[in-house]
Amino acid sequence: MAVKDYLRERFFPHMWCPGCGHGTILNSLIRAVEELQLNKNEIVMTSGIGCSARISGYVDFHSLHTLHGRALAFATGVKLSRPNLNVLVPMGDGDALAIGGNHFIHAARRNIDITAIVMNNRIYGMTGGQFSPLSGPGVKATTAPYLTIDSNFDVVELARAAGATFVARSTAYHAKESTELLKKAILHKGFSVVEILSQCPTHYGRKNKEGDAVSMLELHKTNTAKLGSKALEENPNLVPRGIFVEKDRPEYCAEYDKIIAYATREKVS
């Protein structure tokens, strides 16, 4: 199948701004699905609210555009009732870790077989550029005209601590790498988190004088380095990319099946 067979072409051109990294992430994700030869009738995508959440409208899978921050809650329901389906949950940084922070850590704790994708542009784009829990200190936003003082979450460390069994990070610049990581995340049995750094030239870039989409992508290139690379060793301030966690732990749906089998066993009199 060609890439376009996974898109709902009637909704294109999409509503994201020119140069928005979310489009590239959609591009990478579609290619991951295509390369894995997944049946689109066996994929469910749930999303919350925000620029990122519009992604579920553009893919020709089963899709649920749900409540702000609750994409993982809906996804948990879908997965528990139909464990054979592939459940993909793309979320924005605010959607995943502010409004939906609670759902995020508990889905990770349960290790339910869902692929969570955090499209991290460090800002609330749709509502006009408010800072998010991933903006970090010293950032200009409409709600922080004199710079933010809040520390940011590290998605990788948070997911690892909460119990996710696959955790990876890439950027919109590294599109091929994103596709490879997404493929591994989708195949992983358990809760997988892929953080993909995205660029919002309209709000974040303009306010923080990071220039247009091209120069923001250049920053993805210069400010990150592969795990285990010499560049990272020499400059620990760079943001590491790659796979941080990949391990096995009992998966929630499988454990739940065991409980059902136990509760409905034939009682020996």
Add this chain to the structure above:
Amino acid sequence: MAKKKLKEIVINQDWCKGCGICVSFCPTKVLELDKADKATVVRPEDCICCKMCELRCPDLAIEVLTEEGDKDE
């Protein structure tokens, strides 16, 4: 390994929003923005078929069509 040969770079100008990502990151500067700020192919003979424009395009507007060429000696 057989070297990929370019057949055509198809740009869907209805979907292109002219962000210029493909133009800036093309290693051989095959693409440019036209008067209407849409990506357009100007030097197809320089294309090395790396397909990075296709993979990075946020508007999913580029498709690089290739055919298997002669053996790369």
